[in-house]
Amino acid sequence: MEDKLKTWAQQHRKEMDVFQAPEFLWERIAAQLDRQEKTRQYWWKNAYVRIAASIVLILVSATFLVLYQRQLTSENTLQAAYPELKQAEAYFKPIIAAKMRRIEQIGDKDLLNLLLEDLALLEKDYQTLAKDLQDHADNRQIIQAMIANYRSRLQLLERILNQLEQKQQDNVEL
Amino acid sequence: MWNYKILTGCLLWWCWTSKGNAFHRQATDPQEVRVSKKIAFDFKASPEIHIYLALKYAHIAVMGWAKDSVKVEAEIIATGMALTEANRILERVTLGYDYTPQKLHMQLEIASQQQIAKKNDNPLGNIMNGLVQSLISNPAPTHSTSADIDQHNLKILIHIRLPQGAIQQIENRYGSLELNGNFTGKLTAHLFYGNLKAEKLPYGQLEVSYGEAHFKHLSKATANFRQSSIKIERAGELNLQSSSTTLEIDSIASLWLDSRNDVATIKRAGKLNGKMQFSNLDVGQLGLESNLETHFGNLTVQKLLPSCTTLDVMARATNVKLEHLPSDTHYDIVVKPEKWQAPERLLRLERQPFEGLKGHVRLVWNEGNAKRKIAIENREGILIMK
Incomplete structure (x- = not known):
């Protein structure tokens, strides 16, 4: 298909070399450019806005940092105040992880989802206990309950694992 | 001379033994101080x-009565080795309440020890408005500061007495709840590390975790029991979700069950x-x-x-x-032959x-006039019929 613009340019090439643009045209264009520059003042280039934004950014970062630090401190304080909790965590966590890996190997996906739901509920209970520990009320009982929570997770996994392995063994024997 | 020596010896012996006994008494039988706040x-x-x-740590007894009034009696009792200690414990516990003829709110708050320390810096902090403080035993030295x-x-x-039609929403942790009386209103209870005992409940929405619950008569309820031990003597309609729980039901009209590890x-x-x-379910009689x-x-x-x-x-x-395989039944069984134990005559079936x-x-077979249907599809499991 023929390019109409190209054809027109070729036909009027000579006229382009001869005719000059009128002077007022450039003045008008310059005037319009000035107006656009004046209207396009970006708010974010304002120095005050930049300073305010920096302050907000610093404050937000500092808040998050303090909150994170506090959380870490409270966890460390909890474990420092109750060494038996730390011991229980150190004892149970690897065993629970190992049992979980074993179940992942021999259990199916639906079963795993159910198990994860149950473990999530136990974790929620643990968090409730940890929160109530801040009452400093009957903390011995609560600490015992927190340790028992780890034990419950392990018992749950062991029970399921036993049944899965028993079934596997039955199938092999038959 | 000898008399004098014997007398001195006896005196020294008495002094020594009496001093020893005194120390012993102090060490093993210390005087406790109890203080309490009462709200009524x-x-x-x-x-x-x-x-x-x-609430938390509360032992709640609720009684339904045939009156159009509510009566509340509460007591917070703190025990310490010294008056200061007992007071500090007591001071940390606040039982707030407000009521109108349509509603009663009660909540328990336990202040942290730091909050109490700050409060004690303020001379007005020790004033316990509207509360009766009673010293039960003799005051002891005020040297301890533990709270x-x-x-x-x-x-x-x-202890709360309520109209029988009251609608109750009770949350209690590390405590217990006991309901007595002929209630007609709904109970929503959430017990965490707490026990629940109810005589008669017309309609309940119950959540019990890490506790024991005993119901004499539960007409209709939705329940979620976890890590608990539950005994129901008689129930109408129960929609139950439970996990890692020991459940004992004597008689129930209708049970919908979602059970895990029970x-x-x-x-x-x-x-x-x-x-x-993963649950073990034993049904005595199916009606x-x-x-x-x-x-x-x-x-x-x-x-x-x-x-x-x-x-x-x-x-x-x-x-x-x-x-007890019933007669007059249509049987439809799917099983692995090697995992099926049944009377000889059934094992010979086609x-x-x-x-x-x-x-x-x-x-598939019929026994007598098939009035009922027993269909069991057991994949991978053992089926014992006798």
Whole structure:
């Protein structure tokens, strides 16, 4: 298909070399450019806005940092105040992880989802206990309950694992 | 001379022994100090008053009575080795409340020790407005400053009398709840590390975790029991979700069950439907019908009553035991032949391969005039019929 613009340019090439643009045209264009520059003042280039934004950014970062630090401190304080909790965590966590890996190997996906739901509920209970520990009320009982929570997770996994392995063994024997 | 020596010796012996005894008494029989705050109020109430309790460490006794009023008596008792210690424990516990004829709110707050320390800096901090403080035993030296609370040094007792139609919403952690009386209103209870005991409940929405619950008569309820031990003597309609719980039901008209890792014994059930995973369920007598989906675990049905019309079990890797095989029944069984134990005459029945399930067979037969249907599909599990 023929390019109409190209054809027109070729036909009027000579006229382009001869005719000059009128002077007022450039003045008008310059005037319009000035107006656009004046209207396009970006708010974010304002120095005050930049300073305010920096302050907000610093404050937000500092808040998050303090909150994170506090959380870490409270966890460390909890474990420092109750060494038996730390011991229980150190004892149970690897065993629970190992049992979980074993179940992942021999259990199916639906079963795993159910198990994860149950473990999530136990974790929620643990968090409730940890929160109530801040009452400093009957903390011995609560600490015992927190340790028992780890034990419950392990018992749950062991029970399921036993049944899965028993079934596997039955199938092999038959 | 000798008399003098004997007398001096006796005196020294007496001094030594009496001093020793005195020390011993101090060490083993220390004088405890108990202090308490009491709150008591009553007011006229609507027969269907809404009760909201958000408590911790409280032993709550609720009594339904045939009056249009509410009466509350609460006592917080703190025990310490010194008056200061007991007071500090007591000071940390605040029982807030407000009421109108339509509602009663009560909540318990335990301030941290730091908050109490700050409060003590303020001379007005020790004033306990509206509370009666009673010193029960003799005052002891005020040297201790510990305000740690445990179940031995803090007791919160709350006794509430309510109109029987009251609608109750009770949350309690590390405490207990006991309901007595002929209630007609709904109870929503959330117990965490706490026990629940109820005589008669018309409608309940119950959540019990890490506790024991005992219901004499539960008409209709939705319940979620976790890590608990539950005993129900008589129930109407129960929608139950439970896990890692020991459940004992004497008699229930209709039970919908979603059970995980439970050990459940139901002596007599009318309708029994639902699903279970890794649970052991033992049903004594089944009165009407049962549709169950099981995944691992064990299921035993000891007896189907003549009124029973259906037992439909879809089992996966569950050991199913059906005792006292009824006559007048249509049987439809899918099982692995090597995992099926039954009377000799049944083992000789004609078997068809079951499509889509390798190694399984299907057996269909009638015994007498088939008034009921027993359908059991047991994939991978053992089926014992006797």
